[in-house]
Amino acid sequence: LNTLILYKSRAALQGKFTLLRDTRTDGSFLVHHFLSFYLRAGCKVCFVALLQSFSHYNIIAQKLGVSLTAARERGQLVFLEGLKSCLDLLFGEESESGQPGPLQFISESASNLKALFDFVRTSLTPTDSDSWQGPVLLVDDLSVLLSLGAAPVAVLDFIHYCRVTVCSQLKGNIVVLVHSNEDSEDEENELVVNSLCHHSDLILWVEGLATGFCKDVHGEIKIIKRVSLELTAEQDHVQIYQYKIQDKNVTFFARGLSAAVL
Structure with missing residues (x-):
């Protein structure tokens, strides 16, 4: 995948969304x-995991040769387990620090993601003792914030402030996953997705096959490099x-050139 999107190191996409x-x-x-790529590259990673538990991500990371437990213990990985945080808020559990939780907006009338932004900023702002290569914010998946009651404007504001802090000020990178369905009646989610597409430096868009399920071809990926963001006359590069997803890796090939077909 790194070869397809033409970068071999963290520095190649420095300050990118x-x-x-x-x-x-x-x-x-x-x-x-x-997640495994940036941890292996020695980056400080703040992972806002809203979809799965820590153990789920850790099991898959171990298959890819990375231990999330070890990364968290040495301070390289800051992991926000969204599922646990939501339950703690709903059942009135106090946080260990006594401070408002990052997902505090769930229990408030106002859709304000400031606490989540403060969590990201505090996690990624380097200290004198840090020796990491650069900060990375990873979100899986942003659509969950809408499901939890956040307004689209609040979600977009959160991403905007994260971009200013992580990409512009700290020269780090942001990677965000969103679910989308162009035929969906969820107008709020599509508004967020379309807005993010306009501001992204790189878009990796995976889609299921229009012809249905196939055991040898699991889907299509469209790689869109947003050259137009650089205010040049060039059009965006699209590949x-x-x-096909395998146990420990993913095989990419040109359309119609699956090994099963050939």
């Missing part, structure tokens, strides 16, 4: 790829591949 978008399929394999 990458949008992972999936339609009619599960694009979480991209989240696992970027389309098909892929």
Whole structure:
């Protein structure tokens, strides 16, 4: 995947916003790829995990040769377990620090994601003792914030402030996964997805096959490099591949060139 999007190191995408978008399929394999990639590159990672538990991500990361437990213990990984945080808020559990939880907006009337932004900023702001290569914010998945009651404007404001802090000030990277369905009646989610597409430096859009399920081809990935953001006369670069997910890796190939077909 790194070869397809033409970067071999963290520095190649410094200060960039990458949008992972999936339609009619599960694009979480991209989240696992970027999580293991940035941890191996020695980056400080703040992972806002709203979809699955820590143990789920850790099991898959171990298959990819990375231990999330070890990364968290040495301070390289800051992990927000959204499922646990939501339950603590709903059942009135106090946080260990006594401070408002990052997902405090769930129990408030106002849709304010300031506490979540403060959590990200505090987690990624380097200290004198830090020796990490650079900060990375990873979100899986942003659509969950809407389901929890956050307004689209609040979600977009949160991403905007994160971009200013992580990408512009700290010269780090942001990777965000969103689910989308162009035929959906969920107008709020589509508003957020379309807005993020306009502001992304790189879009990895995975879709299920229009012809239905196939055991040898699991979907299509569209790689969109937003050259137009650089105010040049060039159009965005678009590449389309098909892929097959295996136990420990993913195989990419040109459309119609699956090993099963050939």
